[in-house]
Structure formats: C-alpha cells, structure tokens
Amino acid sequence: MQNNPHTTLITTQAPVSASTHGGRAKCLQRLVRLDLPVPRTVALSFDAVRRIAEGHVPDVTAILDQFDETTLLCVRPSSEDPDWGGPGAILNIGMNDARYSELSKTIGSEAAAALYLRFVQSYAVHVARLDADVFDDIDADGREGLRMSLRAYEDETDETFPLDRGEQLIAVLRSMARAWGGTSARLLRQAKGAPADAGLGLVIQEMIPGVGNGECGSGVLQLVDPTTGMLQVNGRYLSQSQGRDALGADVAAFYLAKDPRGKSLEEVAPEAFAELKAYAALMRAKLREEMQVEFVIQNGEVHILDGVRVQRSARAAMRIAVRLAEDGIISPQEAVMRIDPHSLNEMLHRQVHPEARRDVLTTGIAASPGAATGKLVFTAAEAQASAARGEPCVLVRRETSPEDVRGMHAAVAVLTEKGGMTSHAAVIGRGLGLPCIVGASEMRFQTRKNLLTAPDGRVFTTGDTLTIDGTSGQVLAGQPAMLEAALDDCFQTLMGWADKERDIDIRANADTPADAQTARNFMAQGIGLCRTEHMFFDPGRLIVMREMIFAQTSSGRAAVLERLLPMQREDFVQLFRIMEGQPVCIRLFDPPLHEFLPTTRSGQRELAEALDLPVSDVERRVAEMSEYNPMLGLRGVRLGVTVPEIYDMQARAIFEATLEASKDGAPVVPEVMIPLVSAKREVELVKSRIDSVAAAVESEQGKEFEYRLGVMVETPRACLRANEIAPQVAFLSFGTNDLTQMTYGLSRDDAGRFMSAYVRQGVFVEDPFHVLDSDGVGELLKLGAERGRQAQPNVTLSVCGEHGGNPESIAVCRELGFDYVSCSPFRVPVARLASAQLAISSRLGG
Numbered sequence: 001m002q003n004n005p006h007t008t009l010i011t012t013q014a015p016v017s018a019s020t021h022g023g024r025a026k027c028l029q030r031l032v033r034l035d036l037p038v039p040r041t042v043a044l045s046f047d048a049v050r051r052i053a054e055g056h057v058p059d060v061t062a063i064l065d066q067f068d069e070t071t072l073l074c075v076r077p078s079s080e081d082p083d084w085g086g087p088g089a090i091l092n093i094g095m096n097d098a099r100y101s102e103l104s105k106t107i108g109s110e111a112a113a114a115l116y117l118r119f120v121q122s123y124a125v126h127v128a129r130l131d132a133d134v135f136d137d138i139d140a141d142g143r144e145g146l147r148m149s150l151r152a153y154e155d156e157t158d159e160t161f162p163l164d165r166g167e168q169l170i171a172v173l174r175s176m177a178r179a180w181g182g183t184s185a186r187l188l189r190q191a192k193g194a195p196a197d198a199g200l201g202l203v204i205q206e207m208i209p210g211v212g213n214g215e216c217g218s219g220v221l222q223l224v225d226p227t228t229g230m231l232q233v234n235g236r237y238l239s240q241s242q243g244r245d246a247l248g249a250d251v252a253a254f255y256l257a258k259d260p261r262g263k264s265l266e267e268v269a270p271e272a273f274a275e276l277k278a279y280a281a282l283m284r285a286k287l288r289e290e291m292q293v294e295f296v297i298q299n300g301e302v303h304i305l306d307g308v309r310v311q312r313s314a315r316a317a318m319r320i321a322v323r324l325a326e327d328g329i330i331s332p333q334e335a336v337m338r339i340d341p342h343s344l345n346e347m348l349h350r351q352v353h354p355e356a357r358r359d360v361l362t363t364g365i366a367a368s369p370g371a372a373t374g375k376l377v378f379t380a381a382e383a384q385a386s387a388a389r390g391e392p393c394v395l396v397r398r399e400t401s402p403e404d405v406r407g408m409h410a411a412v413a414v415l416t417e418k419g420g421m422t423s424h425a426a427v428i429g430r431g432l433g434l435p436c437i438v439g440a441s442e443m444r445f446q447t448r449k450n451l452l453t454a455p456d457g458r459v460f461t462t463g464d465t466l467t468i469d470g471t472s473g474q475v476l477a478g479q480p481a482m483l484e485a486a487l488d489d490c491f492q493t494l495m496g497w498a499d500k501e502r503d504i505d506i507r508a509n510a511d512t513p514a515d516a517q518t519a520r521n522f523m524a525q526g527i528g529l530c531r532t533e534h535m536f537f538d539p540g541r542l543i544v545m546r547e548m549i550f551a552q553t554s555s556g557r558a559a560v561l562e563r564l565l566p567m568q569r570e571d572f573v574q575l576f577r578i579m580e581g582q583p584v585c586i587r588l589f590d591p592p593l594h595e596f597l598p599t600t601r602s603g604q605r606e607l608a609e610a611l612d613l614p615v616s617d618v619e620r621r622v623a624e625m626s627e628y629n630p631m632l633g634l635r636g637v638r639l640g641v642t643v644p645e646i647y648d649m650q651a652r653a654i655f656e657a658t659l660e661a662s663k664d665g666a667p668v669v670p671e672v673m674i675p676l677v678s679a680k681r682e683v684e685l686v687k688s689r690i691d692s693v694a695a696a697v698e699s700e701q702g703k704e705f706e707y708r709l710g711v712m713v714e715t716p717r718a719c720l721r722a723n724e725i726a727p728q729v730a731f732l733s734f735g736t737n738d739l740t741q742m743t744y745g746l747s748r749d750d751a752g753r754f755m756s757a758y759v760r761q762g763v764f765v766e767d768p769f770h771v772l773d774s775d776g777v778g779e780l781l782k783l784g785a786e787r788g789r790q791a792q793p794n795v796t797l798s799v800c801g802e803h804g805g806n807p808e809s810i811a812v813c814r815e816l817g818f819d820y821v822s823c824s825p826f827r828v829p830v831a832r833l834a835s836a837q838l839a840i841s842s843r844l845g846g
Contacts, residue, residue: 006048007058009066010041010203021045022078022201027287027307034286036279036304039206042066043078044173046199053177060166063204070102072115072207073165074243075172077180077200082308084194087176087185090126091242092119092207096163100146107212110142111240115209117146118242120161123168124153127175169204176202205305210242214299215269219246221256221276222292222310223284227354227483229312229319229490233257233277235292237265244294275302283307288329290320313354314343315486322490325497332497333840339494341807341834345369345471347486348826349433352469356480361454361466364440365752366473367421368429369826372412373467373479376460378450380407387411394466396452398445399438399749400425402595405537408434413468415475417445420752422737422769422802430802430824431515435470439752443475495523495829498836504813505820506831507583509800511535513571516578518825523832526583527575528733528822529673529800532650533591535571536564543610545596550611550621554645561649568650572657576668585671585733585800585822586654587712588686589646592635594625631741636676636714640686647686651693658705659697669706673733677711680724687728712800714738719784726788726795733822734781736801736809740768743777769802772809778816785816798822807834814838 008014010025012033018026025043032038042063044052052058067073073093077086095116103112124130134156138148153161162168179185180200189198210218219237224230236253238246246253255264256273266273276295279302283291287307294306312320318339325335349370352358374392377383380403386393387410395411397404399418408414408428412435416425419438429436444453452460458477460466467476507528508519512535516527536545541564548560575584598604604622608615627633640647651672658668674686687709698704710731713719716739726732741748748769755767764773772778781799788795797818803809805827813821814835823831 004062006045007063008043008045010038010043014043016043018080020047020201022080022199022203023082024076024078024306024308025201025203028203030287031283031304031307034282036282037302038304039208040067040071041203041205044202044204046201049173049177049180049200049202052173053181057170058173060170063169064166067206070099072099072209073169074205074207075169075176076203076205076306077176078203079189079194079200080198081194084189084192084198085185086200087179088126089243090119090122090172090176092116092122092209093168093172094165094207095119096165098163103209107209111209111211113142113146114211115242117141117149120146120149120153123161123172124149124156126179127171128153128157129175130156173202176200208296208298208303208305210296210298211240212299215239215272216296216298217241217246218243218294218296218305219253219256219265220244220292220294221280222290223277223280224290224310224312224316224320226311226316227313228486229316229323239268242296269297269300272297272300272302279304284324285329288324290324313483314340314346315483317343318347318486318494319490322493326493333501335494336498336501336833336836337840339833341830341837344830344833345826347491348829349435349471349485351471351483352467352476353481353483356482358474358480359477361456361458361475361477362440362442363473364415364437364442364475365420365426366470367419367423367426367438368414368432368434368436369471370433370435371467371469371471371482372435373465373482374412375463375465376450376452377407377411377462378447380404380410382462383407383410394468396445396447397425398447399423400428402533402537402591405534406539408432413437413470415440415466415468417441417443418749418752420748420750420755420769421767422740422748423752424749427737427802427824429470430805430826431509431511433518433824433826435468437468437470437473437475440475441753491829495832498833499523500836501839502832502835503839504810504818504835506828506835507585507798507800507820507822508825508828509804509822510575510825513574513578515825516575519828520578520580522825522828524582524825524828525820526585527579528585528798528804528820529735530575530584530586531590532568532571532586533589535568536596541567542596546607547611548646549593549596549625550613550617557643557645558648561645565649565653568653569657569660572654572670573660576657576661576670577664581666581668583669583671585673585710585731586650587673587675588650589639590636590675592625592627592630592633593639593643594622594627594630597622597625631738631747636712637674637678637682637686638676640674641682644686644689648689648693651690652697655694655697655705655707656701658707659701659703662705667705669708671708671710671731673710673712673731675712675735676714676738677725678715678717678721680721680728683711683725683728710796713784715742716780719780720787722784722788723791726792729792729795731796731798732784732788733798733800734784736772736777736781736799736803737769739780739801740773740777743773743780744768766808771806772803772812774812778812781812782816785818789817796820805831807831807837810834811838 016029021043074091076089079086217239218241221235225232236246238253290310291307321335321338324330325332352371374394377393383395392412394413414436416438442455450462505525507526508524509529510516510519510527511531551557604618608618661668708730710729712735714735798820800822804821805823
C-alpha cells in the first residue's frame with residue numbers, strides 16, 4: 001500500500017498533502033510526526049474517492065490488512081479546506097453479532113449494544129438512505145433497541161443487515177463519495193468558497209470506542225476562547241461517548257478545567273487532562289496555530305483523533321496572531337498577513353454577540369459596520385431631542401439628506417429605505433462610525449405616520465426598540481447581547497507592525513473636529529478630504545446660508561458671508577490643531593445651493609418669516625434654484641466660477657486659520673481642493689481668486705505662509721485632460737464616488753435597488769461603488785495618473801472616494817503609483833492593514 005499514492009497508511013513519510021488527500025489527512029500526518037497518540041489511519045486521495053463515486057471498487061482487502069481484524073473502524077471526510085465540510089463521519093464500522101459478543105465480555109453488554117445500535121442506525125440513514133423516522137417508534141436502547149433496529153432495517157430493505165466488515169466499508173466509502181458529488185453538497189461548499197471541482201479525500205481510522213470500563217469518553221479541547229482569543233482552556237468532554245457527542249446541546253457534558261458549576265475532566269481524569277493540555281501546546285508550537293484537539297479517552301488513556309484550526313471571531317483571530325508572533329512562533333509579517341482587513345470592522349465597533357439570539361425582521365445593505373440598539377425616531381429633530389434626554393435612538397428615514405446630518409450625529413444607528421453603498425446615509429454613517437443599513441426596501445416606511453412595517457407584518461412606531469447590525473445588514477427586533485469594540489494593546493501592536501511594512505500613505509476623510517480626532521486616534525497621516533459643506537447645516541449657519549442665497553448682488557452675498565467667516569475660521573483652526581502639523585486637505589464648497597432651501601410648504605413659511613420676506617418670494621426663489629439633475633448641475637467649481645463669493649470667504653477662513661494655528665507649533669501648510677473640475681480654464685479662474693485672497697491675508701497680517709492648491713478629479717474629462725490641469729496644481733485627488741457615477745451613468749443613491757440582481761447575474765463582478773471597477777474607472781485613473789505626471793512629474797496623486805478604505809481598491813491605487821488613499825476615519829485601520837499586506841505580498845513575489 002505504501003507504493004500506492006492514492007490509498008496510503010499515514011506515516012511520517014507517506015506521500016500525503018492537503019491538495020491531494022485533504023486537510024484532515026495532512027494534519028493527521030503532522031500529528032503522527034509529533035509522535036502524538038493518533039490511532040492507525042489510512043488516507044484515500046481525491047482521485048481514489050472520485051473513482052469510488054464512479055463505481056470502481058477499491059482494494060478493500062489491502063486497506064483492512066493495515067488494521068487488526070477485530071478493530072472497529074470509522075471513516076471521516078478530508079476536504080482540502082476543513083471549512084468546505086463534507087459528509088458526516090460513520091463510526092463503528094465492523095460491528096456485527098460476533099464483535100458484539102466479544103465486546104460484551106470486555107466493556108459490558110450495554111456498552112457493546114450502544115456501539116452496535118449507533119452503527120446500525122447511522123448505516124441505515126446515511127448508507128442505505130432510509131428515512132430517519134423508521135426508528136422513531138423505537139424507544140428502547142441497549143440490547144432491546146438494537147434488536148428492534150435490526151428488525152426495522154430488514155423490514156425496510158428486505159435484506160439482512162450486512163455483517164462483513166469489508167462489505168460495510170465498501171458501502172460506506174461509496175455512499176460518502178457519492179454524497180460529495182450531490183447537488184446540495186456542491187452548492188453548499190461553493191457558497192463557502194470552494195471551487196466547483198473541489199475534491200474529497202477520506203480517512204479510515206482505527207475506532208477507539210470511548211465507552212467501556214474505567215474513564216472513557218470523548219471531547220474537544222483548545223487553549224483559547226474562540227470569541228475573545230484570551231487564554232482559556234475551552235471545550236467539552238462527555239463520559240461514555242463517541243465522536244463529537246460532547247458538543248450536543250442537550251447533553252450533560254463535563255467542563256474541562258475545574259469549574260464551580262459542575263464536574264470537570266481535570267477532576268475525573270487529571271493525568272489525561274494534563275496530557276491533553278500538553279498536546280495542544282505542542283501542536284500550537286509546531287503547527288504554528290491554535291488548534292482544537294479532538295480526543296477520546298479509553299480506560300484513562302488519551303488518543304488524539306484529529307486537530308483542526310480553532311474557529312474564531314475576528315477579535316480572537318487578531319489576538320491569536322499577535323500572541324503567536326510575540327511568542328516567536330510566527331513572524332510579525334506573517335501575523336499581519338493572517339488577518340483579513342475587512343474583519344477589522346468587527347473590532348472597531350460594537351457587534352451583536354455571535355451567540356445571541358437574532359429576531360431578524362429584514363436584511364438591507366450593510367452600509368456602515370457595527371451594531372447598536374435604540375428607540376425608533378423618524379426625524380432629525382426627534383433624534384436630537386432623544387439624545388438630549390440620554391436615550392439611544394435609531395433614526396429612520398426613507399433616505400437622508402444633508403439636513404439630517406445633525407440627527408445622524410445624535411442617533412446611535414440609521415435605517416433607510418433607499419440608497420446604496422455610497423448614498424448620503426452610507427457615506428456619513430461610515431464617517432461617523434455609525435451603524436447604518438440602507439436599501440431596506442422589503443420594509444414599508446411610512447415616515448409621516450411614524451410607522452415601520454416588517455415583511456412579516458409586525459408594525460413598529462416611535463419608541464419601539466430595534467437593533468441595527470450594520471455589519472450583516474440585519475434589522476433585529478429587541479435588544480440582543482453585544483460585544484464591545486476591542487481596540488486593545490493587541491490591536492495597537494498589529495497596527496504598528498503593519499505600518500512598518502506599508503508603502504502608501506493613509507489619510508482620513510474628516511469634516512468635523514470629532515472626525516479629525518477619530519482620524520488621529522487611528523493614526524491617519526492627515527486629512528485627505530474635508531467636506532466643508534457639512535459645516536453649514538448647523539441651524540445658526542443654515543439661516544445665514546439662506547440669506548446669502550436670497551441676496552441679489554455680489555456685494556450683498558459677500559456681506560452675508562462675512563458672518564460665516566469667523567465660524568469657518570474656527571472650524572479650520574480646530575482641524576489644524578488636532579492634526580498637529582499633518583496635512584489637511586480642505587475641499588471648497590461642493591453641493592448645489594438648492595439643498596440649503598426648505599422643500600416643504602411649512603419650511604418655506606418659516607424661512608419667509610425669518611427673512612422677513614413674502615412667502616411668494618421664497619417659493620419663487622426655491623423654484624428658481626431647483627434643478628432637473630442637481631448632481632450634474634450648478635455645483636462644485638461651477639459655483640466657484642459663477643458665485644465666487646463663497647470660495648473667497650472659505651479661502652480667507654482657511655488662510656487666517658493657517659496663521660492662527662501656526663502660532664502654537666510648526667507652520668501649517670493647508671491643501672485647498674477645487675471640486676468637480678472638468679477644464680483647465682476653471683482651475684485658472686478659481687486659482688487666480690484664491691491667490692489674491694492669500695496675498696491679501698499675508699498683507700493684512702504681515703506674515704507669509706504656504707499652501708497647496710489641487711483639484712478633485714471626479715469627471716471623466718478631468719481624467720482625460722489631466723495633462724492640461726496638472727501643471728496648474730500641486731495635487732490631483734480622484735473622487736471615485738462621483739467618477740464611478742459619471743463613468744457608469746449610474747446614480748449611487750438609486751443603484752441599491754437593483755445592484756444585488758446585477759451582481760448575482762454577473763453583469764458586474766461587484767458593486768462598483770463598493771469595490772473600485774479596475775477595468776473601467778480604473779482605466780480612467782490610469783490615464784489621469786499617467787497624463788498628469790507626464791505634464792507635472794511632481795504632482796501628488798491620491799484617491800479620496802470611499803474606495804480609499806477598500807482593500808481591493810487600494811491594490812489598484814498602489815499599482816498605479818498613487819501617493820496616498822483617504823477614507824472614512826473608521827476605515828483607516830482597514831486601509832493600513834490592507835496596504836501592508838499588499839507591500840508584503842509584493843516583496844514575496846505574490
């Protein structure tokens with residue numbers, strides 16, 4: 001058999017690999033090499049199992065020759081990746097009347113009958129394919145249960161139960177091989193990421209009964225908590241049991257270590273417990289991983305049946321990797337590579353506890369990770385009132401607008417009917433670290449009536465409690481148990497290792513001092529995008545903006561904006577001081593002005609009263625400002641050219657704040673960004689005015705300062721004409737949210753309605769607002785970068801759209817030689833880790 005690579009006894013030198021025999025077979029070989037007490041095992045390769053499924057009978061005699069003729073056997077699946085699963089194990093192969101009689105003498109008739117009974121029923125259901133309910137009327141166990149089960153088998157099959165061990169083994173192997181090829185099994189493993197043609201190996205192992213005289217039983221042991229990753233002997237043990245019986249929900253299993261709540265393995269079999277801990281520690285050191293040990297004890301003697309990688313939460317995975325590196329078992333670089341950057345979201349935010357019961361009402365688009373519980377409110381004003389009372393609330397809107405930002409600040413979570421990954425609610429939610437679900441279209445939103453109806457008919461109103469799980473997209477009724485964020489020393493250590501490896505800078509998109517502080521806490525290397533318009537929706541500033549909109553002349557607008565100047569200046573002073581000399585890129589005013597005007601009749605009446613104007617004047621002005629397609633209308637640089645007073649005021653606020661903040665430390669060098677540029681002439685016009693403002697501030701204060709002017713590249717034309725634009729500026733920052741919209745001709749706010757269908761049917765590989773479209777939008781980035789650098793070699797290149805926090809998108813930016821990416825503050829650690837992994841893989845040639 002040793003010369004047969006497809007059916008081989010597992011020894012230290014046997015030709016076994018995970019790619020040919022599966023992960024379980026390879027792990028068992030590693031355990032054999034560690035001289036652990038592993039029962040004798042034969043491995044069947046993927047090819048051997050495939051041939052069995054096609055009807056070719058293996059050389060069972062050669063297999064059985066590897067075991068004592070009286071030994072019972074078990075067969076277990078061995079897929080390449082243990083997560084892909086496989087058919088259930090079949091235990092006690094070889095049980096027949098003769099073995100029952102012999103075992104009755106050594107372990108007792110009841111124990112022998114239990115082994116026989118288990119095999120008969122398992123064989124009947126999984127091999128003979130009988131319905132399990134054939135045995136429902138059998139309420140006896142032991143010898144009587146065995147007799148009745150054998151009778152039931154014969155009645156259903158019109159055959160006697162097979163007694164020959166070889167015949168039993170052939171039937172089990174054929175059944176498991178064919179089960180792997182079944183439609184449901186194939187779809188299940190493909191859902192777990194397995195390729196369609198994934199192979200299955202099988203291992204045939206000497207059966208250690210786990211029942212009988214002395215201390216006998218089975219269980220699993222690991223040295224860490226799977227949820228937290230903290231050091232803790234974890235697992236279960238059940239006396240007089242086999243396989244993974246101890247993990248059953250309704251069994252009276254023992255604890256492993258001594259525990260005041262009940263019996264423990266440490267008490268009933270202290271030597272076996274000590275051995276198991278030592279074996280687990282050895283496996284950790286030699287296999288370079290925290291392993292779960294599956295074991296069986298027979299009359300006090302320990303046998304190791306298997307070792308599998310401990311299933312773990314994201315926070316446990318991080319702690320395990322860091323501790324392995326600190327103990328010198330793996331390198332810090334490998335620890336960095338072992339953590340999925342996306343999984344950091346589970347550590348940066350509160351999460352629903354993995355073992356909590358979930359009452360799921362519906363599932364929407366998981367737009368901003370984390371989980372929070374609160375009472376429902378349906379307006380931003382209600383959210384602010386609820387926060388003032390100290391009551392956590394969930395803000396429910398059909399879709400959010402800039403007017404809702406203060407309400408979002410006050411809420412603990414947001415739920416909207418409409419929207420996609422880059423809708424207003426999603427972008428602001430991620431920026432605030434606020435759990436957010438958008439596109440929950442299966443629920444009925446009646447916001448005017450303060451009603452929310454779930455698909456199952458349950459109705460919720462103001463004050464009812466819901467939980468928003470922005471990580472999974474699930475809307476939950478009630479208040480499940482939570483896990484708190486885990487930004488501990490392990491997190492900081494891992495991030496420190498990552499920062500030593502990466503070769504692209506990471507900045508944050510931050511609009512407020514609170515955002516900036518979060519960015520600092522997450523070690524962002526500056527602010528890559530400050531959206532100044534969000535500063536204008538404070539009620540005290542909103543009315544001034546509205547006055548400016550109603551001003552009839554340039555001088556009138558400038559006079560009104562003078563009142564906003566000190567407020568803007570203070571905003572920027574705070575940002576500069578929080579960032580402590582790191583770069584701060586401030587985008588000049590971007591949205592169309594109509595967003596600052598009330599849309600309801602009652603709001604328009606209130607505005608008329610505040611401005612002392614006739615309602616008809618307000619209504620007429622609102623009508624004049626409305627646009628058919630605001631996203632493509634009078635906004636961004638177009639406002640800067642046609643209503644230049646806004647940019648004049650903002651530039652003055654930035655430069656005066658620069659001098660003020662520079663008094664206390666190193667000189668501040670602000671970056672001023674012009675949004676939505678399409679033409680060289682636009683840049684020239686705005687640049688001329690900003691330079692004039694800078695000169696005026698220097699003259700007035702008698703101090704000089706530096707600043708960098710750049711553009712936000714959001715239109716396809718700006719990418720194509722980057723060679724004309726780049727010589728005018730110091731940096732090109734690609735705003736991939738709008739660039740994706742304009743490239744696809746697709747509204748990011750409405751795409752959520754059909755995007756899942758498009759991805760499912762293969763129109764798009766992934767939502768292009770979530771993962772950068774490397775073929776289309778990526779091609780524009782490539783052209784823009786090449787043409788920009790060709791005309792201006794020292795121009796700084798960056799991405800400041802939401803893609804900046806996506807690992808797959810960062811890979812595209814890095815390949816194109818971008819200097820930095822900028823993302824929401826809470827995505828900064830994700831970007832730091834992802835960029836480090838890309839750098840490590842590049843050095844390793846991966």
